[in-house]
Amino acid sequence: MRIKKKSLKLAAITALIAVGVVITGCAGVGTAQAGWSGVIAGSGSVYLGSAGGKLVALNVENGFYQWQENLEGSTTSTGLGCAGATPAIIYATPVLSGDTLYVGDYSGRLYAYNVNDRQSKSVLLNGAGSKSIIGSPLVHDGTIFTGSTDGSLYAFDAASLTFKWKHDTGGEIWAAPAAWQDSVFVASFDKKVYSLNSQTGQPNWDAPFECDGPIIASPVVYGDMVIVASLDRHVYALDALTGELIWAFPAGEGNEQSPSRWLWATPVAENGTLFVAGMDGLIYVLNSASGQLAGTIDLEAPVAATPVIAGSRLVVVTDTGRIYSIDTTSFQKVELRNLDAAVTAPLGANNGTVYIHSVKESAVYAVNGETGALLWSTTLE
Amino acid sequence: MDIGAIWDLIILKPMINSLISLSQVLWGSFGLTIIVLTVIVRGAMYPLTLKQLRATKAMQMLQPKLAALQKKHGSDKQKLAQEQMQLYKESGVSPSGCLLPMLIQMPIWIALYQAIIRVMAVNPESFLNLSHYLYSWPVVFEALPLNNQFLGLNLATPNFLLAIIVGASMWIQQKMVQAPPVPGADPKAQSQAQTMTVMMPLMFTFLSMSFPSGLALYWVASNIISFVMQYFISGWGGLEPLKDKLVLSISQLFKGQGSLRDRLSLAGRTQVLPAAPPAPEETGPTAGEITGGEDVHEDAGQSSTPKKDKAKPKSRKGKKGKHK
Numbered sequence A: 001m002r003i004k005k006k007s008l009k010l011a012a013i014t015a016l017i018a019v020g021v022v023i024t025g026c027a028g029v030g031t032a033q034a035g036w037s038g039v040i041a042g043s044g045s046v047y048l049g050s051a052g053g054k055l056v057a058l059n060v061e062n063g064f065y066q067w068q069e070n071l072e073g074s075t076t077s078t079g080l081g082c083a084g085a086t087p088a089i090i091y092a093t094p095v096l097s098g099d100t101l102y103v104g105d106y107s108g109r110l111y112a113y114n115v116n117d118r119q120s121k122s123v124l125l126n127g128a129g130s131k132s133i134i135g136s137p138l139v140h141d142g143t144i145f146t147g148s149t150d151g152s153l154y155a156f157d158a159a160s161l162t163f164k165w166k167h168d169t170g171g172e173i174w175a176a177p178a179a180w181q182d183s184v185f186v187a188s189f190d191k192k193v194y195s196l197n198s199q200t201g202q203p204n205w206d207a208p209f210e211c212d213g214p215i216i217a218s219p220v221v222y223g224d225m226v227i228v229a230s231l232d233r234h235v236y237a238l239d240a241l242t243g244e245l246i247w248a249f250p251a252g253e254g255n256e257q258s259p260s261r262w263l264w265a266t267p268v269a270e271n272g273t274l275f276v277a278g279m280d281g282l283i284y285v286l287n288s289a290s291g292q293l294a295g296t297i298d299l300e301a302p303v304a305a306t307p308v309i310a311g312s313r314l315v316v317v318t319d320t321g322r323i324y325s326i327d328t329t330s331f332q333k334v335e336l337r338n339l340d341a342a343v344t345a346p347l348g349a350n351n352g353t354v355y356i357h358s359v360k361e362s363a364v365y366a367v368n369g370e371t372g373a374l375l376w377s378t379t380l381e
Numbered sequence B: 001m002d003i004g005a006i007w008d009l010i011i012l013k014p015m016i017n018s019l020i021s022l023s024q025v026l027w028g029s030f031g032l033t034i035i036v037l038t039v040i041v042r043g044a045m046y047p048l049t050l051k052q053l054r055a056t057k058a059m060q061m062l063q064p065k066l067a068a069l070q071k072k073h074g075s076d077k078q079k080l081a082q083e084q085m086q087l088y089k090e091s092g093v094s095p096s097g098c099l100l101p102m103l104i105q106m107p108i109w110i111a112l113y114q115a116i117i118r119v120m121a122v123n124p125e126s127f128l129n130l131s132h133y134l135y136s137w138p139v140v141f142e143a144l145p146l147n148n149q150f151l152g153l154n155l156a157t158p159n160f161l162l163a164i165i166v167g168a169s170m171w172i173q174q175k176m177v178q179a180p181p182v183p184g185a186d187p188k189a190q191s192q193a194q195t196m197t198v199m200m201p202l203m204f205t206f207l208s209m210s211f212p213s214g215l216a217l218y219w220v221a222s223n224i225i226s227f228v229m230q231y232f233i234s235g236w237g238g239l240e241p242l243k244d245k246l247v248l249s250i251s252q253l254f255k256g257q258g259s260l261r262d263r264l265s266l267a268g269r270t271q272v273l274p275a276a277p278p279a280p281e282e283t284g285p286t287a288g289e290i291t292g293g294e295d296v297h298e299d300a301g302q303s304s305t306p307k308k309d310k311a312k313p314k315s316r317k318g319k320k321g322k323h324k
Helices: A002-027 B003-025 B030-044 B046-073 B077-091 B096-120 B124-133 B138-143 B160-177 B187-210 B213-234 B237-253 B257-264 B267-272 B293-300 B307-319
Strands: A039-042 A045-049 A054-059 A065-070 A074-076 A084-086 A095-097 A100-104 A109-114 A120-128 A138-140 A143-147 A152-157 A163-168 A178-180 A183-187 A192-197 A220-222 A225-229 A234-239 A245-250 A268-270 A273-277 A282-287 A293-298 A308-310 A313-317 A322-327 A333-338 A348-350 A353-358 A363-368 A374-379
Touching (some): A039 A095, A045 A348, A045 A353, A045 A363, A095 A138, A109 A143, A120 A152, A138 A178, A143 A183, A152 A183, A178 A220, A308 A353, B003 B124, B003 B138, B030 B096, B030 B213, B046 B096, B046 B213, B096 B124, B096 B213, B160 B187, B160 B213, B160 B237, B187 B213
Antiparallel strands (some): A045 A054, A074 A084, A095 A100, A100 A109, A109 A120, A138 A143, A143 A152, A152 A163, A178 A183, A220 A225, A225 A234, A234 A245, A268 A273, A273 A282, A282 A293, A308 A313, A313 A322, A322 A333, A348 A353, A353 A363, A363 A374
């Protein structure tokens, strides 16, 4: 009897531990992974990748569901009892080119969806050993470009998704590429910015531009300059033709009060002015020609979501969900509303309406960029 | 300011930024940084660890007497408590002596564990979240992201081999903490200790199979430091009988047993060998006697061996007097 009791106790402890292990294994370590796809508007719809790994199309007028497609995802093992097919995780904001919607997922697969008949094709970037796609793809001159965490920029034929070329960098690529004439620019975790021939993938510059920090924000082509914001808290303006440094702006330098955090969001250029949102809660307003600081706007909370221009105003959302509208000439800020929802996904805009995806709330909000009126909101399935 | 914010400000942020800054000195290798920081933190905690291990050892040595008291006064709870307190007082042992140093160290271990998880940034969300913990030091901004490759391992993904090493090192450490079987000790307590010795390594092996191997590396480094400390403070502990068995097995494989013993410098463990000479010293402390605080540990492992050999460990102890 005593032995039986002891055995039962041991079995109970073992079962408890086993359940704990499986639960912990399934939960994984670190922040939960859900992606941060932004929203793109076009053809009467808004498109985004949901936290559940679906490509979603909503009616641009009322936010009603039009369709959704499950992305393939991948087969990985995250621990005991958790092996098998895992849903796709989408960080890249979809890109619409004609009738085709392109999006990449965390398993390293690039998809092309026809938004009319919803026929799709996809390609795994690097075969079975493929790494992830974090940054949005770019369609330019019939070619689709996408970076990967394997450190390469890939070029595929936009219509057939046949491989054209790839160029290796020394670090992961999270930033979306940018194009200008026959050049494509890509920034990498190796702290470098590359200019490549969009047809051949051959480097255009004598040497890539190098700074002191990894680059997550996408390069922005403005005039004949390439603007880059780095995690080293500097904004750099480069000559698009030669890659030479035109100016550099040290964000937060000399301001002892500033916590000087990362520059994560992609800068926005408008009317000769650059708006650079920082994780320190400040918007740095710079003269695009000289890099001189024209002012700072304090939003009192970090900004990771890339802002957007809606009409004549810059719309910014903090990671606490406060929406601000900033006049692009007077730099006056107005708080439009508080979504009270964490926002890290890049914002989208169309005809003065701003589209905001809160991954944490699994919801999309359509807000008037001038007045802050909530036009509609949709909770994603 | 809530407790979480205070924790982040005082403990977690300094740990995270130290980890990142240290990696710059260590060629950007996150694996090396985990090992070095674990050594530094454990080194800084050494006085507390020492206190804890000594107190644990002393408590273990009291077990036979406590068992005897239990047997004697089992029905009278009040008398038992009184006698136990008296025994603790006479022996100069405090039951809280084992617990208190461990409780003080606990937040540091948790912070180190959390810091490793956060700096490892196994997914993009974790990397973004890391920005909330960084100081405005250029070195911190330039170091990130850290190189997760170490000795062919990707520290951000689970590794089966490292998980097995975690389990093995934890088993050794648990076994060393455990007192060797002592006659008269409470069999219930011994059974519980045995269960823990098996369950803990098993649990951590399974956890390591699910968690990024950077954490497994931290556990392995921490376990190795633990059993090195344990060895110098209280010897092989519960591993003693196993070690003797191993020596015997090896000895039986060779004909020249004497020379093997000499090579392995294991003269003090010869009592179980067929050709063992008698011990030079006649008496030593009997199992369970508290004669000199932690020093008595050498005798505990000899419970299954003839009493005449009890003096052997003492002679070894004489050579290693600095362990006191």
